[in-house]
Each structure stands twice: as structure tokens, then as C-alpha cells.
Amino acid sequence: MPKDGGIGASTKRREDVRFLSGTGNYTDDINLHNQTYVHFLRSDVAHGRIKSIDTTVASAMPGVVRIFTGADFEGVGSVPCGWEITDRFGEKMQEPAHPVLAQGKVHHVGDQICAVVAETLEQARDAAEAIEVDIEELPAVVDMKKALEEGSPKVHDDLTSNLCFDWGFVEENKAAVEEAFQNAAHVTTLELVNNRLIANPMEPRVAVGDFNRGTGDHTLYTTSQNPHVIRLLMGAFVLGIPEHKLRVVAPDVGGGFGTKIFHYAEEAFCTFAAKAINRPVKWTSTRSEAFMSDAHGRDHVSTIQLALDADNNFTALRTDTYANMGAYLSTFAPSVPTWLHGTLMAGNYKTPLVYVNVKAVFTNTVPVDAYRGAGRPEATYQLERVVDKAALELGVDPVALRRQNFITEFPYQTPVAVEYDTGDYNATMDKLTQVADFAGFAARRAESEAKGKLRGFGVNCYIEACGIAPSNLVGQLGARAGLYESATVRVNATGGLTVMTGSHSHGQGHETAFPQVIADMIGIDASMIEIEHGDTDKAPMGMGTYGSRSLAVGGSAMVRATEKIINKAKKIAAHLMEASEGDVELKDGQFSVAGTDKSVAWGDVTLAAYVPHNYPLEDIEPGLEETAFYDPANFTYPSGAYCCEVEVDPETGKVTVERFAAADDFGNVVNPMIVSGQVHGGIAQGIGQALLEGAAYDENGQLLTGSYMDYAMPRASDLPFYTVDHSCQTPCTHNPLGVKGCGEAGAIGSPPAVVNAVIDALRSAGQDITHIDMPLSPARVWAAMNNA
């Protein structure tokens, strides 16, 4: 049994007490003296030229402090993109400017035209309605393939076309892949859409800008997953504020799912305007604004082909994907369909040859960027659907076909650049077979059929790549940032610890899980350790939370800093016990000398560090505080196998998820309860994508799913009780905790299982259906069944 509060214990989440008792401190809870409110006047057309803006009447309205237009931002930097892709031909991607407020043109519904700053939000909204904006509406383009046609409207006048880049990976393999297809005994082809999603965190985005005229210091409070990244992007690229004059605070954040990674124009606006008017400026997104201004996710259209030999071994894989960038390049948008997608296309299989082509396309829609999984769900969905289709065509068991092609020896160098350190895909499939009760399916199907329902069984595997790294590699791949993490461990005089981390917790439970690691290392109670995050003035430079990286990267930095602490504490203890440092051991919070009865407590040593009366001042400094930066040697590679059972109502096409089981390998697990919760949430989002969610635009670029009346979020009643297991553990070999990351697995691994199950259910009724695009709404399933 793990020690309560130590590694392996399902310690209850300490942060939940404040979240559930209404005592959290979210950005919207922050109100500053003399604060003003901003309302953004947003474009209601998808594409248009701004002919004039008349603010005369609006400016004179009650409470209006100032109205900003694009003219106020001439000379101010563009909202930057953090990743530059080099295309198949060695050319850099096309990168449009992304002004804080529109400069001459609007490019999507929701694009900011003007910003009204007033004493109250209602006054700002009133005045915004009195602004006269004359926009010449231009033809918009929404469909990616149409956007690439000759003569299509151009989203950006100054780019040569709507093609952001045409990426090939691995380009050198292209010819060999084509040859393998020519020699294949069987080729399975599947065209599919990875539907556009809107993240919808419970807390909408908020930004509060503040400026201190006395010191010249700027502060931005914002709903961010990575305040340091915002400080760097906004300070260096948009507003020209050096880091030492800019503090970014992301306090309690109510969910991110990727969409709060990015630097948004509203953040830059509030920071800029606070100085311009010398008063704090606050913006709180409405839910309606969130739908048309938060970066969307996914939105890929792909054709995938799998080549097999006569023995059903996978011999080659190729995929052509169109990836929607939306109207501007959001912070990490170019990395999602490329490095986070192409490198995953080997999946769990020893396919020797892979070629991935991605055309990234500008359209008159909201920018698209990382959303829980980011590229990896898109890869997994293609791969696991085409494998299922291949099994259908070949008349073989889809699980057996997978097992036959599993990678079984590690480390494994894939043909798509990455090297998997550890894994055991048969073990997770064995575990799934047991926890999902494969054997009982036939009986359950018979029960469903007796009720007039079709029952389907779907299985898939997935491989994840978390903690994207190392920095020198990602720099070569186009990242404009490093991907390390930092931690400062501050031991206080009476023995408690304050740990400042660049990882940000917005639902992941870091404040509980991180202390469990340190508590184990020192042998003290976890309650003596406090995690501080989300403030650039507290933690050293950090990269934040996304890509399931916090424990693997941020946790490793924390371990390294704690190791430094323990090393120094041992020196102090050795002095106190008049022993040799090499003989000092630390166990259960006690330092002792091997082979003697000498010991000093943790608290004695920490006190000595700050009250250094009896202290080796000639050898070491007083105090006990250490910082570490950790840059991983490789990604981590969680993996697993998922199983979904659905019932389909043949009369209406309605799908219900009856059972869902997950067998994951996350390496070592610090807090199993939190890990289960992360998987639960991920599966909910995956089922949401598979059955319910889908952002839709009409041909003029109007968002048809602009509210919960039309955008279907999963609710508790849409979801079954899950069976999740993470007892298969092949620890990561290159980080000190042997952990891999669990935040995105559920969202990556679940959509194909759901779709595979629905197809299986329909085929059980004799329907010759091999694919339906997500979301598998009742109407779509019924249409497929009736060729309607």
C-alpha cells in the first residue's frame, strides 16, 4: 500500500475544497480599483472590407471612456504564431498578419473591429451599438478544397493563395511508399472527416489589464494555461514590453482543453489599453463570444490508405489531409496537423513505410488550434478506422489484425521520426479483453436484439506522444519556443515547502499530485508542501500545461530541484551530526548516519539553514531554495486499448453508449484517482466528438452552431459508467519519475472505438456500411441506413 499522500495514493484533491465551496479565485473574480470594462464590436460577416468607422455618436454616450479602432494599433505588433513549418519544397509557410483590432478587413465572423471602453459593461455595449461601421461584404470561403481552387476568394489579400503550407513527411519515403502500394496484396482506402470542435471550457476567457504609471509595470490577469508563454509572446512580439516590466497572472482557471494555451488579441488589447487610459481594463467573454473567438479544434479532411501483404502484414500507410487553419494562424496551429499528427501515424504498428501529406488551408472561419490531443486524435482516428475497415474487407478479426501488426520490441524506431522508449501493446489489449469482457459480448448483443436494438462492439488502440521535447529538436522542427519546464523548491525555516512551478493547473489536480512526489522523496507529510503556479512573478520561466506534459516535464523539474535540496540538506545534517556527508541518509523525514544512532529531523535541518548559528558557513550558503530546469530527452509514449459497446435504435438511428472500457499504460502513476478522472473526462470529450459535437458554418461563413441550442455538448446522461484500468505500466525510461502523461489519452483513444462500434452494430443488421462521418448523430446514422 502506498503511503497516504505519497506516490501511488489516491489522495483526494485538496484544490477541490475551494472549487466546490465557491472560494476559488478566477480571473473574473479579480476587480481592480478604478477598473473599466471593454466590449468588442465583432464582425457579423465572414469576409469584408471596412470602408469607414464612425464613432462620433458612440464616443459621446454615457460612461464611454475611449473607443479604440484598428488605427490605434498601427505600429503595434501582430499576434504571433509560435511555430513555423517548412513545406515539402523547402519554403516557409505563409503567415498572415493578425492585428489586435482589424486593419482594413475582417476575416471571420467574430473578428474584432472596435473596442469600447466604458465605466460599465452595459454602457460599453450600448455605445458599441451606436458605432457606425460600413463594411463591404466580400465573398467568403469556408470549404478547404474550394479554398484551394483557382479563382477562390482569398482570405488574405497579401498572400499568394489560401494555402498555408503543403507538408510532406517523411518526404524521402514518398517514392518507397508508392512502390509498396503498387506491390500490395490488398489496399484499404478510407475518406473521413475529423469534425471541427469548440472546446467550451466551463469558464469563458477573461482578461484584466493593469498599468502602474509610477513604476511603468504592466500586469495582465488572464485565463491561461501558460502565463509565461503569454508574457513572452505578448511582451516581445505584440506590445514591446520586456519581461521585467510585465507580469502575467493566470489564477484559478476553469478548464482549458487547449483553447487557453494561445495568446489572444483580447489579452494584448487589455494590456495596451490599460496604459493608454491609465486605468485597469477588464474583458469577460460571453458564451456567445467564446463560440466565435476561442480557437476551435480538429477540422481535418483526410484520405488514408493502408497497404497489406498477402499475410495481412501492414506494409505501408499513406494519408492526405486538408487541415483548416481558419482565418489566422493561432499560436500553435501549424504544429498540430504536422509534427503532432504525422509523427503519430505509425501508431502501435510496425508498418515500415509511412507518408503523410498535409495541406494547411486558410478559410474565413475562427482560427483552429490545439484541442485536447491536438493532432494525435486525428492520427489515431484515421489509423484505427482504416485498420477496422481493412479487417472488414479481409474478413478477419480486427483485434487479431491489430495484434499481428503490433510493435513488440522496444525501444522502437518508427518510420516517422520518433522512437518509442517503452510499451506493451499486447498487455493492454489483454487487460482490455478482460475488463471489457469481450467474451460476454455475444450474450449482450442477444439481449439488445431481443429489445429491437442493434448492438455493436468496437475496439481500437492508440499511441500518444506527450511532453513534446527536447527543445533542440523542436527548434529544428519549427518551434519558436523551448519546451522545458522549471521549478523552484523553497524550503521554509520551519520545514514546510513552497514549490513554484511553470506548469499550470486548471483542473488537472497538480496541487495534490505534485506534493505527493516530494512528500515521498523527503518522507514528510504532503500537507507540508504547497504548489504555487500561474504567476510569472513567482515561478521562473515556464512553458505551462498542454500536451499531457505537466508531470513528465514539470514534475521532473520539481524532482531535480528537490534532489538539489536534499543534497544541500544532507550537507547541513552532516554538519549538525558531525558526520561525513556521504554517510547521511534521509528517510521518513529523518537524517541519520549509517551504523550510528545519530539523527536529526528535517525541521532541525531547515531551521539551521535559516538560523545558521551552528552551520558550515564557510562551505555552503545559508537558506534552502533550489531551482531546476528540465528539458526531456524524448517524448513520452503512453498507449492503450479502448473498447466501446453501443446500441443503435434501427428506427431512429440514435446511438447510445452502453459500455466503455479503457486499458491504459501511463507508466508509473502518482495518483490513480486523478488519473482515472483525467481518463473519464477525456473519454467524455471523445464520445462527444464521436456522437454529438460538430461546429458547422454555412457557405457564407456564418457559424450555425453559435450556442448550446445547436452545438451539442455531451451531458452525463449521454455517457455510461466507464471501466478504466491503468495497471499495465511500462515506465518511461528517460524521466526520473518513469511517468508518461494521461491528460489527453481519453480524448485520443475513444472516438474510433465509438465509430467502430456503430459500424459493427449496423453491419450486424446486414447493412453494407463501412463509414459514417462524425458526429454520428441520429439523423446521420438513419440517413446512412436508408441511403438518404
Add this chain to the structure above:
Amino acid sequence: MYNFEFEKPTTVAEAVAALSSDEAQALGGGQTLLPTMKQRLAMPEKLVSLTGIADMKGVSASGGTLTIGGGTPHKTVADEATAYPALAALASNIGDPAVRNRGTIGGSLANNDPSACYPSAALASGATIVTNAREIAADDFFQGMFTTALDEGEIITAVKFPIPEKANYQKFEQPASRFALVGVYVAKYAEGVRVAVTGASEEGVFRWTEAEAALSSNFAVSALEGLSVPADGMIGDLHGTSEYRAHLVGVLTKRAVTAAA
């Protein structure tokens, strides 16, 4: 939301008086009107709340008629309309608990959302809509999407439902809003069967008279064999084509008959 005046009368007469001014708007439970106002899509100068009028609240049954006050929330109907179980069941599945505790039957009928549940019950039951001025038969009350026979300032004070021998409501939910993508209400009376459909038609709630005739002579699923509503005139949108909605009308009618029988 724009500024507005607010009145909360305690009698119907006071409410009628308060609504006589221009740009005054009656407020029931506010489950449609308030979100619309928050989005600045409606800007009444005056809101007249009907929730303070005790006479407009409550559920009672006598002589084969269930009478529900116009200001009665769905939750109360769900709990107290025991004399008419199919109607109570419908009320218990409108929206979510917050909606059911605030939203009222009068508000729902007066709004006549094409996807609302109550209009189908009122039409299939041949209910009588009682207002401060008159009584209106359900057949005359619903006049197309968001359109009713109500005059400006006219208030639904009560709804009288003849209690059927058998009845059932089948709602197929639109995946996002959980409103009825299609809802079918079947009610069997001694004088015949009435079938009302919500959610499906571009004209709002309607009676499927062909099914009514078939079921009136034989109240069984078999009577519906071969019957279908034409897709023409059905709503087609993101959540379902007009063909799909027409198909669901048939499926749900059969299910309602099975459940009612």
C-alpha cells in the same frame, strides 16, 4: 440587456391594465424571454410579471377536465397532474430542473415555439385556452411558428384539458437543445383519437389527421401501417432533414400508441 420597467401585479385585472401600454411585455417564467433579452434581441420597455398572480397558479381536476393555471410551472404540473398522467409525464421532461421550476404552461403556449412540448399536448387533447377575455379552442389557438390567436396584452389565465381515456407523448430530442426534434402526442377519447406533432413542421404544431382517422377506428399500431406524413413542409436543418423528421413522426406515433395502449 437593456433597461426596462418592471411590474409584478397580483391580480389578472392589474396585469391586463399594466399590459395595456405600448411596448409592455408579459413575463411568465422567463425561460425564453430573459435569454433573448440578455442577448439584446428583445427590448421591451416594460415587463409585467405574471408570477405574482395567485389565481393563475395550480392544478385541479373535476368532471373529466384538468385545469391548469396559466402561471403554473412545469414542475408543479409534473407533480400534481396525477389525473392526467401523460401530461404530467410530458411536463416532467421539459428542459432541465431549473427550466421546470421557472417555466410556465401559459408562457410556453403563448410563445408557441415550434419545438416546444406543451403545444402538442394542448392540440392533441383538444384543450381550451382560457384568457382574461375569452376561451379559445386549441384548434384555433395555434397559428404557425411563434404565432397564436392571442391579442396584444391578452393573458392565458388557465388551460382546460379534457382527460382522455389513454394518452402518451413521445419526444425525440434534438441532440444540442434537447427540445423536440419531433414530438408526437396521441390522446384517445370516446369520440375519437387526436394526434398532434411538434418540432417537425415549418408551420409549427399540427394534427396528423390521417393517423387520427386510422386510430379512431382501430387504436393499434397496425392501424398506422402504410401511413406517413410527407416530407414537404417539414423542417430541415443541421439536426435532421425534412425526410428524417417526417420519418420520425411515423415512428413516434407508433411508439406513443404502444405506450398508451
